[in-house]
Amino acid sequence: MTLFWLATSAPAVWIVFKLYQRAVRLRQISDLPGPPVVSYIWGDIFDLKKAPVGTVWRTWRKEYGPTYVIHEPLMEPVLVVGDPKGASHVLNNTSIYWRPDIDRSVLNLWFGESVLCSEGQNHAERRRRLNPAFNSQSIKQVSPILFDLAYRLEAEWDDRLGPGKSVVIDVSEALHGYSLDAISMTMFAHSVTASDGPNSVKALLKNISDGPSGEDTAANRIAAIVIGMCPQLLALPNPMKKWATMLRTELGKIAQEVWDIGSRNKDVGGMDARVLEVLSQQSKAGVKISKADAVAEIIGLLFAGSETVANVMGEFLYEMAFQPHIQQTLRQELLDFEAKHGATPSFTDLTASGKERLRYLDAVTMETLRCKAVLMDISRMATIEDVIPLKTPISGRNENYIRVRPGQTISIPVRDGINCDPLIWGEDADVFRPERWFEPGAAERGPGLGGILTFGDGAKMCVGRAFALAEFKIVATVLIRRFQFSLYEDESDIDFYHLGGNTVKPKVRGKESEGVRLPLRIQRV
Numbered sequence: 001m002t003l004f005w006l007a008t009s010a011p012a013v014w015i016v017f018k019l020y021q022r023a024v025r026l027r028q029i030s031d032l033p034g035p036p037v038v039s040y041i042w043g044d045i046f047d048l049k050k051a052p053v054g055t056v057w058r059t060w061r062k063e064y065g066p067t068y069v070i071h072e073p074l075m076e077p078v079l080v081v082g083d084p085k086g087a088s089h090v091l092n093n094t095s096i097y098w099r100p101d102i103d104r105s106v107l108n109l110w111f112g113e114s115v116l117c118s119e120g121q122n123h124a125e126r127r128r129r130l131n132p133a134f135n136s137q138s139i140k141q142v143s144p145i146l147f148d149l150a151y152r153l154e155a156e157w158d159d160r161l162g163p164g165k166s167v168v169i170d171v172s173e174a175l176h177g178y179s180l181d182a183i184s185m186t187m188f189a190h191s192v193t194a195s196d197g198p199n200s201v202k203a204l205l206k207n208i209s210d211g212p213s214g215e216d217t218a219a220n221r222i223a224a225i226v227i228g229m230c231p232q233l234l235a236l237p238n239p240m241k242k243w244a245t246m247l248r249t250e251l252g253k254i255a256q257e258v259w260d261i262g263s264r265n266k267d268v269g270g271m272d273a274r275v276l277e278v279l280s281q282q283s284k285a286g287v288k289i290s291k292a293d294a295v296a297e298i299i300g301l302l303f304a305g306s307e308t309v310a311n312v313m314g315e316f317l318y319e320m321a322f323q324p325h326i327q328q329t330l331r332q333e334l335l336d337f338e339a340k341h342g343a344t345p346s347f348t349d350l351t352a353s354g355k356e357r358l359r360y361l362d363a364v365t366m367e368t369l370r371c372k373a374v375l376m377d378i379s380r381m382a383t384i385e386d387v388i389p390l391k392t393p394i395s396g397r398n399e400n401y402i403r404v405r406p407g408q409t410i411s412i413p414v415r416d417g418i419n420c421d422p423l424i425w426g427e428d429a430d431v432f433r434p435e436r437w438f439e440p441g442a443a444e445r446g447p448g449l450g451g452i453l454t455f456g457d458g459a460k461m462c463v464g465r466a467f468a469l470a471e472f473k474i475v476a477t478v479l480i481r482r483f484q485f486s487l488y489e490d491e492s493d494i495d496f497y498h499l500g501g502n503t504v505k506p507k508v509r510g511k512e513s514e515g516v517r518l519p520l521r522i523q524r525v
């Protein structure tokens with residue numbers, strides 16, 4: 001009887017305890033400004049996710065200032081810290097602020113135990129192991145592969161053009177293929193696009209990045225709420241798990257194969273294996289790296305390193321089509337370089353600093369990263385009580401700090417947030433204007449690398465940032481030098497949405513149900 005009573009009442013006690021903790025957190029920040037609650041059951045989050053980029057977050061920042069509160073389902077409060085000093089505090093105190101439990105559980109389900117879902121000492125060790133694969137020397141070594149892939153893309157689009165004057169291409173799909181091969185052929189000596197099987201890895205990754213829970217139905221919302229309260233339930237059968245299992249099986253096969261080959265060979269068929277190389281070197285030096293560990297890192301890197309870069313490059317091309325004068329100025333800089341040096345820019349030219357640098361390309365790159373950050377926000381959860389210092393006092397409170405309780409979720413808005421805050425970037429913060437990077441002190445204005453939070457900040461700052469920058473500049477210079485991009489008259493209105501794996505992706509306005517697409521008209525220069 002006692003056992004029966006315990007078994008039936010334990011879940012109820014657990015739910016009451018969780019709700020009590022929530023009420024305490026809510027009370028702590030309940031007098032903060034923020035949008036009126038649209039629904040006590042669903043909170044603000046579902047509507048927020050459906051809104052096109054550039055709408056809701058911006059309105060809230062204008063109305064409530066940089067620090068305010070919004071709500072997840074069942075009134076779970078989320079503290080939005082769009083204050084640069086507060087954001088730095090949160091991102092740089094990794095012992096206090098962890099990635100939220102639900103994020104880590106989902107990442108673990110998708111990839112296994114990797115750098116993306118680890119914390120503390122475990123995270124620091126995993127990070128130390130990966131860092132050498134992504135340093136500048138390593139990226140220089142693999143840059144010829146990145147150039148080859150960019151020329152391959154150029155040739156493919158040239159073929160599509162044929163004898164015609166112009167052609168409309170969905171650039172988002174092509175760029176996805178480029179970025180997947182870029183990471184797999186340089187870090188794992190494997191071409192993902194060449195190995196398209198029945199469960200194509202490219203399609204699987206795309207499924208995950210587009211969001212397994214796709215449709216906004218009441219059933220999916222309830223499932224999200226229950227899983228959010230108890231991430232362990234992700235272990236039960238669910239559509240996300242089905243995809244994750246497929247992804248891990250397919251990528252796992254590749255990862256195991258490349259791990260075996262990579263630990264013996266350095267260079268495989270014109271490809272490289274920088275990650276495998278650094279992991280196996282350390283393994284031989286006595287650092288404990290199991291095959292399962294290596295496989296999880298490989299899957300995680302393929303995911304984190306492909307769709308992010310593809311999306312940012314897609315948005316760059318769209319902006320160039322939207323602002324032809326910026327496209328032309330960039331092209332002219334590249335043509336002038338070629339005329340002066342008798343060759344197109346090499347990797348060294350693209351990464352040069354000081355007088356030697358390609359000044360406008362650098363400015364366009366930084367402005368793209370600032371305005372087109374692929375992550376809407378970075379989430380953290382306080383593990384202990386803490387006080388977050390703020391630069392701008394909270395509206396109506398006149399205090400330049402905020403006290404948070406353990407378990408408090410914090411959202412640091414990046415896109416439409418700190419990266420485009422008028423208090424940091426001036427009244428035209430929302431405008432894509434590369435020239436702002438010629439102004440003195442531009443790179444020190446905000447928190448994070450180069451004054452922007454696109455790659456995060458602190459110990460969890462993006463490990464692949466230099467690699468991503470190299471890919472971006474190589475593709476941008478090869479394509480802009482060769483093609484002119486313009487808006488496709490029939491489908492020129494593109495909206496960007498926060499989708500799937502937390503990244504921003506394009507959809508044609510009025511044809512949203514057709515999924516992620518970015519059609520652009522392309523002509524030879």
Ligand code: HEM
Pocket residue numbers: 099115116127183300301304305306308309312373374375378379453454455456457459460461462463464465467468
């Ligand atoms: C433009 C492209 C990219 C953007 C905007 C981007 C953005 C980010 C951001 C904001 C974070 C920090 C997340 C957090 O603090 O919770 C991050 C982490 C990470 N990124 Fe990237 N990323 C890009 C490209 C890449 C590439 C090319 C790779 C790998 C080749 C990569 C691998 C990772 C990994 C492994 C982490 C986790 C780092 C850690 O936890 O220590 N990313 N990225």
